Amino acid sequence: MKRSYIPVGLLLVVLMLNIIFTQYMVHQYFYENYTNTIIAAVVNVLLFPVAFIIYKKGVNVND
Amino acid sequence: MSDKNNKIPFNEDNYTHNINRNNERKLDRRGFMKTLVGAAGVFAVSSLPWGVMAAKELNRLGDKKYPKHKIADLDKVPVGDAVDFHFPGEHDSAILIRLSEKKFVAYQNACTHLRCPVFWQKDEGEMLCPCHHGKFDVETGAPIAGPPRRPLPEIHVKVENGAVYAVGVKRYEA
Ligand code: FES
Numbered sequence: 589m590k591r592s593y594i595p596v597g598l599l600l601v602v603l604m605l606n607i608i609f610t611q612y613m614v615h616q617y618f619y620e621n622y623t624n625t626i627i628a629a630v631v632n633v634l635l636f637p638v639a640f641i642i643y644k645k646g647v648n649v650n651d
Numbered sequence: 652m653s654d655k656n657n658k659i660p661f662n663e664d665n666y667t668h669n670i671n672r673n674n675e676r677k678l679d680r681r682g683f684m685k686t687l688v689g690a691a692g693v694f695a696v697s698s699l700p701w702g703v704m705a706a707k708e709l710n711r712l713g714d715k716k717y718p719k720h721k722i723a724d725l726d727k728v729p730v731g732d733a734v735d736f737h738f739p740g741e742h743d744s745a746i747l748i749r750l751s752e753k754k755f756v757a758y759q760n761a762c763t764h765l766r767c768p769v770f771w772q773k774d775e776g777e778m779l780c781p782c783h784h785g786k787f788d789v790e791t792g793a794p795i796a797g798p799p800r801r802p803l804p805e806i807h808v809k810v811e812n813g814a815v816y817a818v819g820v821k822r823y824e825a
Contacts, residue, residue, distance in 0.1 A: 593680070602687070602691055616677060618710070622706070625704075629701050631745075633698055633702075639691035639692075647681055
């Protein structure tokens with residue numbers, strides 16, 4: 589199979605989301621909206637398994 | 652390749668041949684993806700303390716009581732002057748400014764950009780952060796110039812028996 593760059597793109601999207609949610613989390617913390625802080629933190633944590641799954645699916649394609 | 656390696660010394664004009672390993676120093680697609688997954692992991696791990704701190708704050712938010720704290724005697728603070736104090740903890744530096752005979756304002760004076768101490772500029776009538784020239788409005792604590800985006804946390808003050816007291820920290824309106 590031809591190698592695919594879609595997983596690479598998806599991982600870059602995940603990284604972008606990580607950055608956005610981290611920024612949001614820190615700001616919401618100082619704004620004392622602690623619920624939003626927790627939500628952002630949870631999203632950030634969940635993005636890791638997502639990234640890992642994308643990677644697992646992606647490497648099996650020949651490279 | 653194979654017959655080359657059998658000659659000793661094989662004639663290769665390369666003194667560093669022994670550092671050639673398979674795929675060393677090659678950032679291929681797979682390696683790049685690994686890096687990205689690693690980055691996601693770092694983000695995930697570094698989010699945890701924030702979540703924990705937020706959860707702690709959330710738990711004790713209901714009964715957040717501030718001890719009454721005496722800042723200064725009234726006659727020690729002339730109109731237009733400022734005094735530094737600490738509130739609510741001893742590491743939370745804060746500033747009290749007397750705007751008029753009756754009007755006092757107080758803020759936690761760690762700059763909302765990178766936490767440098769903000770001070771009161773009497774002549775300009777604004778609060779200035781020396782680090783990157785952030786400015787704050789005295790009346791509200793709102794940022795008016797420079798990098799800070801978030802207002803300074805306001806401290807409620809009360810005048811009682813000839814002295815000024817800090818009684819609480821104002822919550823941001825969500
Ligand atoms: S720390 Fe105050 S402006 Fe940067």
